[in-house]
Amino acid sequence: MSLKQSILQILEENRETSISGQQLAKRFSVSRAAVWKAINALKTEGYQIDSVTNKGYRLAEDCDILSAEGILPFLKLEYKDTDLYVSKTVESTNQEAKKYSAKKTKQRILIVANEQTLGKGRFGRTFFSPENSGIYMSIILPLNIEAINAVLITTAAAVAVCRAIQSVANVQPQIKWVNDIFLEGKKICGILTEAFTNVESGIVESVVVGIGVNFKTKPEQFPDEIKETAASLFSGKAPSVTRNHLIAEMTNQLLEICGDLNDRQFLEEYKARSMVLGEKIQFFRNNSWHIAKVLDIDPNGGLIIEDEQGKIQTLNSGEISIQWIKTEEKER
Numbered sequence: 001m002s003l004k005q006s007i008l009q010i011l012e013e014n015r016e017t018s019i020s021g022q023q024l025a026k027r028f029s030v031s032r033a034a035v036w037k038a039i040n041a042l043k044t045e046g047y048q049i050d051s052v053t054n055k056g057y058r059l060a061e062d063c064d065i066l067s068a069e070g071i072l073p074f075l076k077l078e079y080k081d082t083d084l085y086v087s088k089t090v091e092s093t094n095q096e097a098k099k100y101s102a103k104k105t106k107q108r109i110l111i112v113a114n115e116q117t118l119g120k121g122r123f124g125r126t127f128f129s130p131e132n133s134g135i136y137m138s139i140i141l142p143l144n145i146e147a148i149n150a151v152l153i154t155t156a157a158a159v160a161v162c163r164a165i166q167s168v169a170n171v172q173p174q175i176k177w178v179n180d181i182f183l184e185g186k187k188i189c190g191i192l193t194e195a196f197t198n199v200e201s202g203i204v205e206s207v208v209v210g211i212g213v214n215f216k217t218k219p220e221q222f223p224d225e226i227k228e229t230a231a232s233l234f235s236g237k238a239p240s241v242t243r244n245h246l247i248a249e250m251t252n253q254l255l256e257i258c259g260d261l262n263d264r265q266f267l268e269e270y271k272a273r274s275m276v277l278g279e280k281i282q283f284f285r286n287n288s289w290h291i292a293k294v295l296d297i298d299p300n301g302g303l304i305i306e307d308e309q310g311k312i313q314t315l316n317s318g319e320i321s322i323q324w325i326k327t328e329e330k331e332r
Helices: 003-013 021-028 032-044 068-074 093-101 152-169 243-258 266-273 323-331
Strands: 049-052 056-059 083-087 109-113 134-141 174-176 180-183 186-197 203-214 280-285 288-297 303-307 312-315
Touching (some): 003 032, 003 056, 003 068, 021 032, 021 056, 032 049, 068 083, 068 243, 093 134, 093 186, 109 243, 152 186, 152 266
Antiparallel strands (some): 049 056, 134 203, 174 180, 180 186, 280 288, 288 303, 303 312
16 A cells, blocks of 8 residues: 555544644654655545644545545454455446456455446446446455345345445435335435356355445436436435445445345345335336235245235336326326
8 A cells, every 4th residue: 555545544534633744754654745745646636635734634524535545444344355446437336346256256346436437227227327426336245145045135235225324324214125225205326236146056156236326416417317206315415424434334234234144134124114015016017017015025025015906926026116106196
């Protein structure tokens, strides 16, 4: 790690405190001139660093540049050995993750980008991923689990994201089955899970969990087609945490839950946070939409529904809508 990176990590770890040039010089056994040079290099890269006479250096409260040095301090000790890559721009973090998965690495890898040019959502859709305002991340989990457990990863990820958001932002998000996170009735996060299975054994060797969060995207930035349904975690107000902090906490929560998928207690939290239980929904099957009522969520994360004919069935994948139902009811 270079002197500049080391100083950045110290500043990220001590955001509430000013650190003098003398302290930094002593810590890294360099001259104060070398510290000053490193600080200026960080400022050139866009970091807002306040310099106060007789106090020292401190990152500005609203400084929110993604970096490994900003994420690492918030990772739990047992997860600090996760390989971490941060980029300014990628086509898709999931696509980048696939390149590493193809090498059959057995290491956890976290890939983060400040912008995606071809962000991926479910069913081949794009995920709006503008620079400087969102969180776009993918985690490679080398699990070696049976396929039946792999379907729980998306469910686990939804709970992990909600826990992290509630922990650092003090709000209570909800889950729209199976992979969307909502806040105050609007979508703020999408999750895309992709598994890599050994064809001979049927064992899922690794899973890529892609998470996209609208962190501080302004309402006017959203494309017309999603303006009415999408929002940001910090919409119209200054963020109370950095993106780095939330990325780390989502990683902590996901790795903790996925450490033992046989312990399915997180499913009860998934149910408690569900915005569809007991609701009428519209679901897509056999090239058409159908109406049903949601009864429960099964032990594998499937959605148990009762259709208009009174038949009970379970949806293990697919797309549902509650917005259409609510709109219809308002118009009646």
